[in-house]
Amino acid sequence: MRDLRNGLTIPPRLSLSTFLDGATHPSWWLNLLTTEPLTFASLSSWDGTVAELINAMFDPGLDYEDLDWVRQSWPGKLVVKGIQSTEDARDVVKHGADAVLLSNHGGRQLDRAPTPLELLPRVRDEIQEEAEIWLDGGILSGADIVAAIARGADACLIGRAYLYGLMAGGERGVRRAVDILRTEIVRTMQLLGVRSTAELRPEHVTLR
Numbered sequence: 001m002r003d004l005r006n007g008l009t010i011p012p013r014l015s016l017s018t019f020l021d022g023a024t025h026p027s028w029w030l031n032l033l034t035t036e037p038l039t040f041a042s043l044s045s046w047d048g049t050v051a052e053l054i055n056a057m058f059d060p061g062l063d064y065e066d067l068d069w070v071r072q073s074w075p076g077k078l079v080v081k082g083i084q085s086t087e088d089a090r091d092v093v094k095h096g097a098d099a100v101l102l103s104n105h106g107g108r109q110l111d112r113a114p115t116p117l118e119l120l121p122r123v124r125d126e127i128q129e130e131a132e133i134w135l136d137g138g139i140l141s142g143a144d145i146v147a148a149i150a151r152g153a154d155a156c157l158i159g160r161a162y163l164y165g166l167m168a169g170g171e172r173g174v175r176r177a178v179d180i181l182r183t184e185i186v187r188t189m190q191l192l193g194v195r196s197t198a199e200l201r202p203e204h205v206t207l208r
Contacts (some may be wrong), residue, residue, distance in 0.1 A: 064095050071096035079134065080130060084113055086126040093131045099154070100127070103136035121202060124152030142184025146192070150200035 022028050046053050071078055080092040081101035089100045102136050104113035116135045123133055132154040139145060139158045165177030193206050
């Protein structure tokens with residue numbers, strides 16, 4: 001419903017709030033009127049909302065037999081995203097996943113789902129070193145990345161951070177965002193008194 005209220009449809013729908021926001025940012029209107037709009041070939045024939053498109057694209061009947069088929073068909077690394085329990089982590093590894101990606105999709109779909117950082121140690125205890133654990137969601141600073149590694153993550157996804165940099169300054173903005181995260185990681189590790197990520201332990205993190 002939030003997406004609908006904000007006009008996130010295909011094509012986008014201009015609402016009163018859109019016009020009010022645009023009134024305070026005239027450069028937006030200049031860009032809108034002088035720049036060819038972005039289009040997505042895969043969405044050009046769809047007239048509904050994004051939520052309706054997702055419902056049409058994804059099959060709720062998918063099961064582990066489908067994952068077995070992907071594993072047999074794909075020779076590269078296989079990462080399964082959206083893991084929210086130790087049982088699911090164990091099962092996807094059993095069916096050939098090289099890495100599990102802990103994600104509650106930002107809490108947008110199920111806002112009572114466990115946060116990936118809370119779930120992380122339990123999944124690590126469950127699968128040990130049989131597969132890598134990646135974490136998605138809640139990464140707002142380099143200190144968050146340090147916390148995730150300390151609690152058992154092998155890698156983190158930082159989608160919003162680089163997107164903010166991209167919107168603000170293009171390629172240079174992305175580089176700047178990465179530099180900021182790197183600086184925060186180094187500073188956090190210095191304050192913790194560790195010399196490498198291998199020295200990070202769960203006791204370095206306190207959840208509130």
